[in-house]
Amino acid sequence: EDQVTQSPEALRLQEGESSSLNCSYTVSGLRGLFWYRQDPGKGPEFLFTLYSAGEEKEKERLKATLTKKESFLHITAPKPEDSATYLCAVPDSWGKLQFGAGTQVVVTP
Amino acid sequence: DTEVTQTPKHLVMGMTNKKSLKCEQHMGHRAMYWYKQKAKKPPELMFVYSYEKLSINESVPSRFSPECPNSSLLNLHLHALQPEDSALYLCASSQTESSGNTIYFGEGSWLTVV
Numbered sequence: 157e158d159q160v161t162q163s164p165e166a167l168r169l170q171e172g173e174s175s176s177l178n179c180s181y182t183v184s185g186l187r188g189l190f191w192y193r194q195d196p197g198k199g200p201e202f203l204f205t206l207y208s209a210g211e212e213k214e215k216e217r218l219k220a221t222l223t224k225k226e227s228f229l230h231i232t233a234p235k236p237e238d239s240a241t242y243l244c245a246v247p248d249s250w251g252k253l254q255f256g257a258g259t260q261v262v263v264t265p
Numbered sequence: 266d267t268e269v270t271q272t273p274k275h276l277v278m279g280m281t282n283k284k285s286l287k288c289e290q291h292m293g294h295r296a297m298y299w300y301k302q303k304a305k306k307p308p309e310l311m312f313v314y315s316y317e318k319l320s321i322n323e324s325v326p327s328r329f330s331p332e333c334p335n336s337s338l339l340n341l342h343l344h345a346l347q348p349e350d351s352a353l354y355l356c357a358s359s360q361t362e363s364s365g366n367t368i369y370f371g372e373g374s375w376l377t378v379v
């Protein structure tokens with residue numbers, strides 16, 4: 157059964173304190189792994205798509221990496237505006253996105 | 266800024282009302298989606314339209330009725346809803362329905378059923 161698991165559920169960081177979020181997946185034939193950022197009361201904002209093991213993508217303080225079983229979202233020197241819920245998702249064989257439960261990140265000044 | 270536009274942003278409706286949520290995208294995408302999201306949960310797929318035809322209906326109750334008038338527009342007609350249908354309704358689009366295409370979400374419509 158296709159499954160996506162994110163950890164930790166919540167993460168509280170001091171401004172400037174780098175950390176990593178994990179997304180592990182079990183899906184046959186990965187067709188992409190997607191990272192989204194979601195602010196309270198708003199729709200998910202697309203961050204990255206990763207397609208193959210070893211691939212890395214960066215955007216400002218965020219860097220996403222992919223292995224055969226998991227993906228990491230590294231947040232380097234976070235700022236309060238990086239506070240959000242980060243969702244990862246993989247499409248199943250029908251193209252339907254399977255979401256993880258998300259990691260809620262709070263960055264305090 | 267998202268290129269998927271949803272209206273209204275907030276909607277309060279009674280259980281006997283009929284209302285509609287609207288969605289528009291101008292990215293030339295040929296797949297459009299409706300998702301439902303409850304508090305502190307990930308989005309759940311409701312419907313998929315591919316080339317303006319209903320492709321997937323995730324066993325959604327008939328009180329939710331989707332419509333795709335053209336390749337840029339997607340509506341969700343609401344009738345006789347229940348309080349438990351209160352949620353954030355998200356419209357999304359992708360280039361095609363094929364797995365691996367990035368799905369872009371709108372800001373959502375907050376629905377409260379009273």
